[in-house]
Amino acid sequence: MGKVASGFGLHKCAKREQLLEDHISQLPHEILVHILSFLTFKEAARTSVLSKCWTNLWTYSARLDFYDFSALERIGNSLAxxxxxxxxxERCKFVKWVNKxxxxxxxLALDEFxxxxxxxxxxxxxxxKWLQFAFSRKVQRLELDLSGHDNLGCPSPKSYAFPYGPLGTSGKSSEINPCALIDFKSLKALSLNRVNMSGEVLEFILHNCQYLERLVVCGSENLINVEVSGPPALKHLEICFCYNMKCLTICDANLVSLKISCVDKLVLKNVPxxxxxxxRSYSRNGVTGVIARLSCCLxxxxxxxxxxxxxxxxKLKEMVHELPQLPKLKQLTLKVSEEDDKSLLGLTSLIRVSPNLEKLVIKMDWDDEIVRRRRRKFGEAINYSLHHLKVFKLSGFLGCTIDVELVKYFLKNAVALEKIIIDPRWDRGSFCCPEMEWETEEGIEEENDVRRRARQQLNRLIPSHVEFVIL
Incomplete structure (x- = not known):
């Protein structure tokens, strides 16, 4: 028995060693580098301690993502x-880290920087110098988000200025910038937040980055009059919180999606x-002005x-006969800044001119006083059969009269409704940045309280064939 037991023990040991054998490190170099691309940059660097094979593997990563949340948190939590x-x-430490x-x-090439x-x-x-490095590695996706966590998207004369390098000078005709020698043609996506950029530089990029598919400029004080005509590959354009911008002209472009705010004049020509x-509506004419500007693509x-x-x-309630038809509209999102106790059922006028609407999202951005008082008035809305609406989502739900009445309205009129989504978080996010959740203990408790109220008020109203989701 002893010999059998001993042999069995050796067999188990050999089997365990076989299981512990490192098969991953035997994979080709390219595959290992690709595996690292799924980790954060700091996590990838830590793999150096695994074995000799992994020591410098992270230095070949095609994705460089420099983001230090803990440092930003230390800045935000510091005393005045x-x-x-x-x-x-923290800035000095961050700059030294990136340089190192x-x-x-x-x-030799970068997918993302x-x-x-x-x-x-x-x-x-x-x-x-970082930009020069990225472009010398033929970067495809470049993002500079220099906002940190405060005043997202707000322009400032102290903001970093995108260099004049692409134009051949650093702002002075006598000084040649090394960036001028760089080939920008590899760039497919460019995103700039809290970066000042002149219209001259922006138009240069548009004319010279022939493969550029996505462009985002947020919080630049130097954009005033901008003309976009190409490149042919450009499909997504976002220009927001550029408060000095007076005119944006887009012509002969293959754009699929467009996001804009803070522009006095918008001209669209030949955007098929x-x-x-x-x-984001800032014009005196409000929604009617916005609709008029979009007339060529409605x-x-x-x-x-x-x-x-x-x-x-x-006002939309009285404008129903003035609004043009939106025959192909499938998804409508309405972000409403609420400052007083006024009814929101005027929004149904936009829905009436969208006969094929499948998804409707209403996002509330309540004034703090409204949140505190928790009451709003209810107004009458014309009933109108919605034959294609399948999903209705209400963000900023507080459990007030108008919230419940909005849900009732769509339960009554949306004959094909399949799903109702209730989100107690109101839309605090900036135009170009993700929405921010309530972070304080008081805010979290308030959020949970709203969730409980939503279940109590709506569970009995929503029929069994309609999926009911509370986020």
């Missing part, structure tokens, strides 16, 4: 009297492929997002 010193200390990584990096940190014009020289539009629109005030939402 310490804020500047903490911010500068780029000195060690060995990949992303920097997300609170940096300003004081870091101009360092960021210019445009089917997805997001407009018949083809499939997705429309409007950010409007409660006053505009209320």
């Amino acid at each position: 009297e310490e804020y500047k010193s903490v911010r500068e200390r 990584v780029l000195q060690s990096h060995k990949a 992303r920097v997300h940190f609170h940096l300003k014009r004081s870091s101009q020289e360092a960021i210019d 492929m445009l089917i997805d539009v997001y407009v 018949l083809k629109l499939e997705v429309l997002t409007l950010s409007i005030s409660s006053d505009e939402a209320t």
Whole structure:
């Protein structure tokens, strides 16, 4: 028995060693680098300790993502009297970190280069060199988000300025910028947040990046009059929170989606492929002004997002006969800034001119006083059969009269309704950045309280064949 037991033990040991054998490290170099691309950059660097095979593997990564959340958190949590010193200390550490990584990096090409940190014009020289590095590696997707976590998208004269390098100079005719020698043709996506860019530089990029498919510019104070005509590959354009911009002209473009805000004049000419539009309404004419600007593409629109005030939402009730038809519209999102106790059922006027609508999303951005008082008035809306509406989502649900009545309205009129989604979080996100959730303990408890109220108020109203989801 002893010999049998001993043999069995050796067999188990050999089997365990076989199971522990490192098969991953035997994979081809290219596959290992690809595996690392699914990790954050810091996680990828930590794999150096696994074995000799992994020591410098991270330096061949085609994806460089520089984002230090903990440092941004330390800046945000610092006391008022310490804020500047903490911010500068963390900035210096961040810049040194990026410089050190780029000195060690060995990949000849980059799929993605992303920097997300609170940096300003004081870091101009360092960021210019980072851009030169990225473009010399034929980067395809480039993102500079220099906002940190505060004042997202807000322009400032102290913001970093995208270099004049693409134009051949650094702003002075006598100084040649090394960036001028760089080939920008590999660029497919460019996203800039809290980066100042002149119209001259923007138009240069549009004319010279022939493969550019996506362009986002958020929070630039230097854009005033912008003309977009190409490149042929450009499908997605987003220009927002550029408060000094007076005119945006888009002509002879193959755009599929467009997001804009803070522009006095919008001109669209020959944009036959445009089917997805997001407009933040600031004009005196409100929604009617926005609709007029989009007249050339209304018949083809499939997705429309409007950010409007409660006053505009209320006036829509009387404008139903003035609104043009939106025959191909399948998804409508209405972001409403609510400042007083006015009815929102005027929004149903937009739905009436969208006979083939399949998904409707209403996002509320309530004033703090409204949240505190928790009451709003209810107004009458004309019943209208919605034969194709399948999904209705209400964000910013508080459990007030108008919330419940809106749900009742769509239960009554949407004969093909399949799903109702209730989200207690109101839309606090910026135009170009993700929505931010309630983070304080008080906010989380309030959110849970709204969820309980939603179940109590709506469970008995929603029929069994309609899926009911509370986020």
